Each structure stands twice: as C-alpha cells, then as structure tokens.
Amino acid sequence: MNYKKIQMPREVHIGSDVINETGKICQDLKIDGNLLVVTGKNTLKIGAKIAIESLEELNYSVDLVQITEASQNAIKKVEDKSSDVSLILGVGGGKIIDVAKMAAKNKDTYFMSVPTAASHDGIASPLASIKDAKGSVSLTAQSPIGVIADTNIIRNAPFRLLASGCADIVSNYTAIKDWQLAQRLQNEGYSESAAALSLMTAKLIIKSSNSIKEGLEESARLVVKSLFSSGMAISIAGSSRPASGSEHKFSHALDRIAKKPALHGEQCGIGAIMMMNLHGGDWKFIRNALKDMKAPTNAYELEIDPDDIIEALISAHKIRPERYTILGDRGLSRDAAKKLAVKTGVI
Ligand SMILES: NC(=O)C1=CN([C@@H]2O[C@H](COP(=O)(O)OP(=O)(O)OC[C@H]3O[C@@H](n4cnc5c(N)ncnc54)[C@H](OP(=O)(O)O)[C@@H]3O)[C@@H](O)[C@H]2O)C=CC1
C-alpha cells in the first residue's frame, strides 16, 4: 500500500510557568501508570525537579534517569528504566529530547517533550539525531504526544542557547537548496509544502531578529514558535531534509573533530554561510542575519581551531552519504576548503 504517514504532537503548551501544569496536562491526556523523566545535569535543577513535583502532586509515580550524550548507550540506559512506563518525558536540551524520544519509540510508549532551551528544532519533530561511530544518524522516532515549553525557564537560559536555536532555523536556507539540488540530480522525493514552511520560518525569524533580546519572555516565545514550525516541516517531510543539509553535515563532522564542539545551531549557522557560498547564493545575507541574532559567524567566536574547520569541511560529505548535497560524493579538496573558509571570513 502506498500511503504517507504524518505525525504531529497532540497538544502544545507554550507559556510562562507552564511546567507547573505538567501533572494536569498528563492527566488531561489520560496518561496513567508509571512515568519516567529523562534529564541532564543542569536541566535537572532547572526543569525536571519542577515537572516531577507537579506530577507527584497528582499522584503519579515518577522515576528519573540522567544522561549526558545523545548516543545508543544513553538510549539503552533510558530503556533499561522503562519497563512498565506509560510515558517518557524528556526535560532538557536537544540531546535529552532526542534520547527520550528514541527510547519511547523503542519501548512503544508515549513521549512528552519539555524543552528547557530554544536551541534546536527537534522540540516537536518525530526524528532523533543520534551520534554513532560514523558521526551521526537521523533516526525515525515519534512525535511527542505533547510539548510543554515553559517560556520563563527558556528566557532565563543562557542567551547563547536562544541565538543557537535561531541559527539552526537560518540554516534551513541551505538545507532547502541542497534538497532542491538532490531533487534535480537524484530525482529525490521533495515536498513543496515542507520546503515552503521551512523557508517561511527562516524568513520570519530573520525579519524578527531585532526583537529577539536576552531575558525577554516574548523573545523566548517567538523562537519556540519558530522552532515548532520548523519541526512541523520535518514532520510533513517525514525526514529532517527541510532543516538539515550540507551545513548540518559540516556541524556533525565538527562534532567529531573538535576537542570542544560549540552548540549545534551555532555550528550549523556557520556551515550555512559557507554552503550558501558554494551554492552561489547570497552568503552575506546569511552572515548578516546571524550577526543580527548575535550568533557566531567565525571560528574565533565559535572557539574552534581554524584547522578543525578545514578538516570538517573536507570530511563533511562522508556523513550520511545517502543525503545528496552541494558537497557531492567527493566533497571538498583541502585547497578548496581553505579558500571557502577564508573567503567567507569563517577563518
Ligand atoms: N531531532 C531533531 O530533529 C533535532 C535534533 N537536534 C540535536 O539536538 C542537539 C542540540 O541541542 P542543544 O540544546 O543545542 O544541545 P544540548 O542538549 O547539548 O544542550 C546544551 C547545554 O545546554 C544546557 N541547558 C539546557 N537548557 C538549559 C537551561 N535552561 N539553562 C542552562 N543550561 C541549559 C544543557 O544542560 P544538561 O547538561 O542538563 O544537558 C547542555 O549542557 C544536538 O544533538 C542535535 O543534533 C537538533 C536539531 C533537530
């Protein structure tokens, strides 16, 4: 049978202190039984404890597991704690949400997304980005049954995380260019509606960049809504294609190469400057948009060694080789990589 399945969250709650309503939201969704909260070292104090309190007030029995990376080991650790669990809540940044999402899929249970930062567009998407021996894979997980985005927590998160989320959305520009190229050269399936939503989201966030300010609830709300909308483009496509192309391959390669990688969205934004240049597009527009959002635009601001930028450019095409992009099958030569990074002011 030839049919298309699109998964979306059932409920999305965005607002100040909405995390205190976690118990009530689960009750209204008719969730019962034992629950598991997945969180991280920082996000335990900032978000998970509050969510657990709210759940326990309504007599839910809640267990807790802490993880540090988005890996198969972390997913296994969560699964080992998930027997008899009817809902897994991921309370934290992108890594936490991806691991909770994937474990929920593997254990055939519901997943609730509780982002503590607006730093990535996986908040509401059905895909999970997991590190593996080859770099990174994009795995089909499932959409959250609900999203609880507390804009009070998110506005108090380090501003760098918010700017990184904006940069992740700006990188949709090159992801779409890569997708269109793959359609032309490889006859890859392409969704006009997913691509249009992804691009519209990037255009809107750039248009609003002057109103994205540190500590403001409205700014946190605006970026969360944009990340949600980018995640919906991913949902419609059923793949991360509308939001992940050559610039994401560069970021995944950098994650492997750099001693201390920067934030996901920050690296993707810088990747987008360079990949837009390769596409022959307006790369200065991407760079200026990132500057306006106070996201980094060069290796110095990323605190990454320029040599690592070159190495990541050279090896980026090997990440997810099945995903065709401007990097082609052979990637960049060392000379071409250096020329590109210098020309765009990245190194
Ligand atoms: N599935 C998808 O479609 C997508 C997935 N991704 C993935 O998401 C990940 C990137 O997410 P990102 O959030 O940038 O990175 P992380 O999840 O690594 O979070 C970055 C850091 O921010 C901390 N943090 C989170 N919230 C707060 C807060 N409110 N206050 C203080 N610190 C906080 C985390 O703490 P702690 O130590 O508690 O974790 C962590 O140390 C990547 O793995 C990327 O591949 C990105 C886009 C889409």
Ligand SMILES: O=C(CO)COP(=O)(O)O
């Ligand atoms: O980060 C993403 C979209 O912003 C999607 O992640 P992948 O690059 O792992 O597919």
Ligand SMILES: [Zn+2]
């Ligand atoms: Zn991304």
